[in-house]
Amino acid sequence: MLPRVPVSRLALSAVIGGLCLLLTNRTPAAPLDPAPMPHMAAADLDRALVAEIKARSEIMKNLEYLSDRIGGRLTGSASLERANKWTAEKMKEYGLENVRLEPWEIPYGWERGKASMRLVEPGTGVELTVASAGWSPGTKGKVTGDVVILNARTKDDLQAYKGKLKNAVILRQPPAKVAPVTDLNSYLGGRPTPKKEEPKKEEPKKEELKKEEPKKDAKEAPPFVRYDVKNEQPKEQPKGQPKDQPKEQPKKGGEFGGFGGQFQTELNDFLKAEGAACVVSDSGKPHGLLVTTGGWRGDRAVAEEGIARVYMVHEHYALLWRLASRPKETTRVEVEISNKFVPGPIVVYNTIGEVRGSEKPDEIVVVGAHLDSWELASGTTDNGTGSCVVLETARVVAALAKKGEAPKRTIRFCLFTGEEQGLYGSRKYVEKYKADLPKHSVALVHDTGTGKVLGFGTQGRTNIIPFLEPHLESLKAVDGWKGLDAGRQGGTDHLPFESAGVPGFACRQDADEYRLTHHTQSDTFDKAKEPNLIQGAQVMAVTAMRIANLPELLPRK
Ligand SMILES: [Zn+2]
Structure with a gap:
């Protein structure tokens, strides 16, 4: 079940029924009036934004280009740079100002090569479907070795395996408990709704970002049924566990990413x-879905010499586990993995453009999403969808500005990169604009795929709800909108803003197929749902414009 917001609060604050009807039933809009208009009332601005997106959305056209023509956008790759340039051109075409590619660096790059594995004993010849983890080295050519279940939690435990692991293929965890796809609850959420009224203490925000350092490995770690992403409640996480790792997930020894600390290093x-x-x-997902995750760790030469790491589809992993669990028989596979490390540092970019504020141009509302993706597929739902919602929001806000209805504050549209390896691009933004952060009102981020935007979690900032919600009345007419809640979400680019003290809200989205698609070879354009993405852009545009036009910045406390 997805987090839902109680309807009663919305009902309490309902005031403008007439406007809602207008929004709902509005016939397709005329293009934004080319004649100069007197300044519009806020509700009319909302209506104009909503109608323009409905009438002339470019979301699907852009998303198809990004997915099919540019494709997967691994950080540090030529494809991602193409996407940066293409989105910058789009921003210029839409009339944004100060469009730029803001450089930052990654220590070294990585290119996926071949990864094949075949069962040779028992000799059924089954081809085992695998994908390398990102920034994993390869094997030394084609090798054949035993499959070994390595049962070790300490350095001492490892001694039992000494001299027995030449060319071995190592399994460390039992197969994931993968829910059948008919168990929709497992795939659509299943976490309690944070109650708006629930008083919550402020988190120690500085700590938040530190804890989240290895976050992607946490987020993407199998098994699937314990594998949630955006809607976590980090305050409940045990200490020392990355914030978006569900609390019921048993602590692991740092598989694939290094957050098991010392033992992980010893094991490697x-x-x-x-x-x-x-x-x-x-992989921990059903029906042959692969996943990938990972990132650069330490020095390239050391990474290159490390141990190869692969994800295997659940069916094959469970098969290998059963076979290797037989007490007396040997299970052997032939494996060949070839990946390439690209010497660095490599310059990568965040794409940024603005609609300048008419009254307080130095005060900023950030509307963001991450442009980078994994590359087993085309990164449509993680996060082509959010990127194209941001572009669409930019298009309509710029169109209104051109007609004399610029926001009072600057709305800055940011397509971050390096998100998948640990929110690096948004962190770089926060570093770069450190001196300006006191003048940032909010950062709004869209990053949970193609589902509708139900609201925003205000990260425990309960005071913002009564402050902001009266300004978002118009959204009640937007299908699916539930409102604000005090809940906290993890796993994406709002977190560095939060950690720096700027309200940072991720869209609380309907899960749709996100848990199945993201990071898999199934993250493709056919999964995109236009009505939901239009709805998301409507929410983003109205919320951003309203916050940009408030008399004050959003309160910090
Ligand atoms: Zn994402």
Whole structure:
């Protein structure tokens, strides 16, 4: 079940029924009036934004281009740079100002090569479907080795395996408990709705970002049924566990990413010294879905010499586990993995453009999403959808500005990169604009795929709800909108803003197929749902414009 916002509060604050009807039933809009208009009332601005998106959305056209013509957009890749340039051109075409590519650096790049694995004993010849984790090295050519279930939690435990792991293929965790796809609850949410009224204390925000350092590995770690993303309640997380890792997830030894600390390092060193071939992890998703995640860690030369890491489709992982669990028989596979590390540092970019504020141009409302993606598919729902919602929001806000209805504050549209490896692009933004952050009112981020936007979680900022909600009355007429809640969400680019003290809200979205699609080879354009994305852009545009036009910045406390 998805987080839902109680309707009663919305009912309480309902005032403008007539406007809602107008919004709902409005016939397709005329193009924004070319004649100069007197300044519009706020509700009329809302209506104009909503109607323009409905009438002339370019979301699907843009998303198709991004998905099919540019494709997967790994941070540091030529495809991502193409996407940066293309989105900058779009922003210029839409009439944004100060469009620029803001550079930052990653230490080294990575290119996916071949990853194949075949069962040779028992000799059924089954081809095992695998995908390398990002920034994983390859094997030393084609090797054949035993499948070994490595049952070790401490350095001492490893001694039992000494001399036994040459070319071994290592399994460390039992197969994930993957819910059948008919169990919709597992795929659509299942977490309690944060209650708006619930008093919540402020989080120690500085700590938040530190804890979230290895976050992507947490977020993407199998198994699937314990694999949530955006709608976590980090305050409930056990200490030391990354914030968007569900609390019921047993603490792991840092599989694939290094947050198991010292033992993970010891394990990697041991496996390398013993000449193991690779470590395999369960993709943890149903029906042959692969996943990938990972990122740069430490020095390139060291990473290159590390142990290869792959994800395997759940069906095959469970098969290998069953076979390797037989007490006396051997299970052997042939494996070949070839990935390439690209020497760095590599310059990558955030795409940024603005609609300048008419009264307080130095005060900023950020509307953002991440443009980078994984590259097993085309990154449509993670996060082509959010990127194209941001572009559409930019289009309509700029169109209104051209007609004399610029926002009072500057609305800055940001397409971040390096999100998938740990929110790096948005962190760089926050670093770069540190001195300006006191004049940032809010950062709004769209990053949970193609589902409708139900609201925004205000990250425990309960005071913002009564302050802002009366300004969002018009959204009650937008299908699916539930309102604001005090809940906290993890896993995307609003977090660096929050950690720096700027209200940072991620869209609370309907899960739709996101849990199945993202990071998989199934994250493709056919999953995109136009009505939902139009709805998302309507919410973004109205919310951003309203916040930009408030008399004051959003309150910090
Ligand atoms: Zn994402």
